[in-house]
Amino acid sequence: MASAAPVAEPQQWQPPAGPAILFEDVSIGFEGKPVLDRISFKLEQGDTRILLGPAGVGKSVLLKLANGLLKPDSGRITVFGEEVSAMREQELFRLRHHIGMVFQEGALFDSLTVRDNVGYQLMEEHVPDEEIDERVKEALRVVELEHTMEKVPSELSGGMRRRVAIARAVVSNPALVLYDSPTGGLDPITSTTIIELVVKQRDVFRRSSLMITHRLQDAFVMAMNRYNEKENRMELLPEGTVDDRTSFLMLNEGKLVFDGSTHDLVHSDDPFISRYIR
Numbered sequence: 001m002a003s004a005a006p007v008a009e010p011q012q013w014q015p016p017a018g019p020a021i022l023f024e025d026v027s028i029g030f031e032g033k034p035v036l037d038r039i040s041f042k043l044e045q046g047d048t049r050i051l052l053g054p055a056g057v058g059k060s061v062l063l064k065l066a067n068g069l070l071k072p073d074s075g076r077i078t079v080f081g082e083e084v085s086a087m088r089e090q091e092l093f094r095l096r097h098h099i100g101m102v103f104q105e106g107a108l109f110d111s112l113t114v115r116d117n118v119g120y121q122l123m124e125e126h127v128p129d130e131e132i133d134e135r136v137k138e139a140l141r142v143v144e145l146e147h148t149m150e151k152v153p154s155e156l157s158g159g160m161r162r163r164v165a166i167a168r169a170v171v172s173n174p175a176l177v178l179y180d181s182p183t184g185g186l187d188p189i190t191s192t193t194i195i196e197l198v199v200k201q202r203d204v205f206r207r208s209s210l211m212i213t214h215r216l217q218d219a220f221v222m223a224m225n226r227y228n229e230k231e232n233r234m235e236l237l238p239e240g241t242v243d244d245r246t247s248f249l250m251l252n253e254g255k256l257v258f259d260g261s262t263h264d265l266v267h268s269d270d271p272f273i274s275r276y277i278r
């Protein structure tokens, strides 16, 4: 990506020790139809977990459970040590300051400018205008779109809109980012520019993240690259190595059928998994 001024590492809230996300025996269904069945997994702080699985298997539902938008029928979900599955809306609101969410298709407000889309949460929190401008500019600089402040989403390309969605997710400097298919519907080249930003969030800002993707190639690009901050671009890790803080989860028919490293995923002899990754 084109070079931009290096961004100073912003101050980040220090979460308590322990996993960023912990699911323990979590189940949920809708209208009597089970969707997730006794799911347990952990996301350690600073790690990235990539969530794979066929369409309709419950990946978005899992993400919504993680930030309390949905409540499980049974089981426990803890985020930074707080039990989101038992929290009231008011408490969730406080915890969500530390969670950035990139929704499917970006989900920007069409009638608002880029500045107001990115600064929306800050406006809700009654942050003073000048500070919003500063923070929005900073978040847009990270995604190299600081020149688009006054545009509306319809004036941007699909890839640019997705970059705005990432800026919006990280404007409050969250310790955890949840990405729901950040490259969905984009062409392969634009997808790679988006994945580069996700890698930047992982390696430069050290955010924990959980990312859904339908594109296996994105998953492997994330595992095989690191962000070079000096050169402001992503680069391949030395041959034969992968990012050891990036690992995989795979859902199938309501169950977690894989929870492990890139190496174990690639070498799995489970017929469903090997078919999926081929």
Ligand SMILES: Nc1ncnc2c1ncn2[C@@H]1O[C@H](COP(=O)(O)OP(=O)(O)OP(=O)(O)O)[C@@H](O)[C@H]1O
Pocket: 030, 031, 035, 053, 054, 055, 056, 057, 058, 059, 060, 061, 062
């Ligand atoms: N709020 C809801 N009310 C009723 N059913 C729901 C609700 N949210 C999700 N579902 C159902 O749960 C199932 C899983 O949906 P989900 O969107 O999580 O799948 P997904 O794995 O993210 O799919 P995709 O890969 O296509 O995005 C689907 O059958 C969906 O219709």
